[in-house]
Amino acid sequence: MPEMNTLPLKERMQIPRVHMPELDPQVRAHNFQEVNRGLAAPGAVNEATRCIACAKPGCQLDCPVGVKIKEIVALIYSGDFLAAAAKMREDNALPAITGRVCPQESQCEGGCVLGKKGEPVAIGNLERFIADFERQSGQLGLPAIAPSTGKSVAVVGSGPAGLSAAGDLIQKGHRVRVFEALHELGGVLVYGIPEFRLPKAIVKGEVDNLRRMGVEFETNVVVGRSVTLDELMRVEGYDAVFVATGAGLPVFLGVPGEHLNGVYSANEFLTRTNLMRAYRFPEFDQPIYDCRDRDVIVVGGGNTAMDAVRTARRLGAKSATLVYRRSEAEMPARAEEVKHAREEGIEFRMLTNPVEFLGDQKGWLTGARCVRMELGEPDADGRRRPVAVAGSEFVLPVNVAIIGVGTTANPLIQSTTPDLATNRRNYIVAHPETMRTSKRGIFAGGDIVTGGATVILAMGAGRKAARAIDEYLKDGEW
Numbered sequence: 001m002p003e004m005n006t007l008p009l010k011e012r013m014q015i016p017r018v019h020m021p022e023l024d025p026q027v028r029a030h031n032f033q034e035v036n037r038g039l040a041a042p043g044a045v046n047e048a049t050r051c052i053a054c055a056k057p058g059c060q061l062d063c064p065v066g067v068k069i070k071e072i073v074a075l076i077y078s079g080d081f082l083a084a085a086a087k088m089r090e091d092n093a094l095p096a097i098t099g100r101v102c103p104q105e106s107q108c109e110g111g112c113v114l115g116k117k118g119e120p121v122a123i124g125n126l127e128r129f130i131a132d133f134e135r136q137s138g139q140l141g142l143p144a145i146a147p148s149t150g151k152s153v154a155v156v157g158s159g160p161a162g163l164s165a166a167g168d169l170i171q172k173g174h175r176v177r178v179f180e181a182l183h184e185l186g187g188v189l190v191y192g193i194p195e196f197r198l199p200k201a202i203v204k205g206e207v208d209n210l211r212r213m214g215v216e217f218e219t220n221v222v223v224g225r226s227v228t229l230d231e232l233m234r235v236e237g238y239d240a241v242f243v244a245t246g247a248g249l250p251v252f253l254g255v256p257g258e259h260l261n262g263v264y265s266a267n268e269f270l271t272r273t274n275l276m277r278a279y280r281f282p283e284f285d286q287p288i289y290d291c292r293d294r295d296v297i298v299v300g301g302g303n304t305a306m307d308a309v310r311t312a313r314r315l316g317a318k319s320a321t322l323v324y325r326r327s328e329a330e331m332p333a334r335a336e337e338v339k340h341a342r343e344e345g346i347e348f349r350m351l352t353n354p355v356e357f358l359g360d361q362k363g364w365l366t367g368a369r370c371v372r373m374e375l376g377e378p379d380a381d382g383r384r385r386p387v388a389v390a391g392s393e394f395v396l397p398v399n400v401a402i403i404g405v406g407t408t409a410n411p412l413i414q415s416t417t418p419d420l421a422t423n424r425r426n427y428i429v430a431h432p433e434t435m436r437t438s439k440r441g442i443f444a445g446g447d448i449v450t451g452g453a454t455v456i457l458a459m460g461a462g463r464k465a466a467r468a469i470d471e472y473l474k475d476g477e478w
Helices: 009-013 039-051 069-077 081-089 095-103 123-137 160-171 200-213 227-233 266-276 304-316 336-344 455-475
Strands: 152-156 175-179 216-218 241-245 263-265 294-298 319-323 347-349 352-359 367-378 382-387 394-399 400-403 442-444
Touching: 069 081, 081 095, 081 123, 081 263, 081 367, 095 123, 095 200, 152 160, 160 382, 160 455, 200 216, 200 227, 216 347, 227 241, 263 266, 263 382, 266 304, 266 367, 294 304, 294 394, 304 319, 304 336, 304 400, 319 352, 347 400, 367 400, 442 455
Parallel strands: 152 175, 152 241, 175 216, 241 442, 263 400, 294 319, 294 400, 319 347
Antiparallel strands: 352 367, 367 382, 367 394
């Protein structure tokens, strides 16, 4: 049993939130080292002391994967960090990752009672601390694995939804094999999130932990081309398949000039930089159009756009500017990422929208014709709709433009599985609780079903799918 916190509630509530140390902005803006440096043990215990141990912990209710936060924080307070990490892994296969990139402020920390009058318990920082402590100790607290059921499950995609499902399914005793189209495992965790937010070594470590649990992995397999879903079931003999391919098809603005040299999708730009190490060209032979001493804009207001503009800054851009058609209050990016970007010298042009890209006679980008926007009536999402201001056009000098306004579903699997139902946007239709599709034995979840969302929501979908797959493998009912 963890040691009980006997400090009076009033005193706990007066303890200030422990600040996460950060790399100096003047240093980090020129390298890819991790920005947040992690808590030390005394700081973690002090932060855990702030928890008031609610009878009905809102933090756990608001966690998409149902982590037992109250119990974990109590273990941290008592100094049993390895037990806390083991307890975390019962529900979260990727704690070192979610502790770094999960939007806790709108989920677990958003449900913390302390946040109503002050700052919530820093649950994400504590999660990262115990995961890092466990890794550095070399004493991994892997969950127990049930006896083999003789059933096998194919997981398509090694992003957060696929990895989370694999971790839960292997614990149930099923054989699990994850198929990844790219040459490295991790999906969006490795190609989409920069090193300075999520080091690749952290992702590799969590994947290796799943390997230790018995999960099998195979890279360079493009399901839908190398093998179809039907072949996985009928030829290779899998009893169920979970499709977790994400939403990796980039969306562009549809304005003149997007064909010019120097215009990228954020997906391509980040993939070349993160996965293929283009920031170390020519050591790694994967060039991108050189950002050094050039004017770079990134169009969009989400975390992907923020990642891209901060990456451009690190690649030596003369100016790195975020261009967003709404105001900062409507930006979906995490507040911490906006803060870090400003500290690193990123310029923000709010209520601005490119309507044309301009180029020279050789086809290279030279500028972006933009219009100023104002906010009108709310749209279907409840956000005020941006409306162009008449006569407000102006030209920004630009050498590199990166479009980060969203993604949609890659159609490959859907096009080779005609009896798999999709919606009008070509996302796979799946039950929101069981993740069952229109095709027997095929489940789907994460961004390929919902569209682009967060890592933790994808993981929540993976856990739901794992529960439903386990039930299906037991009773055969569809």
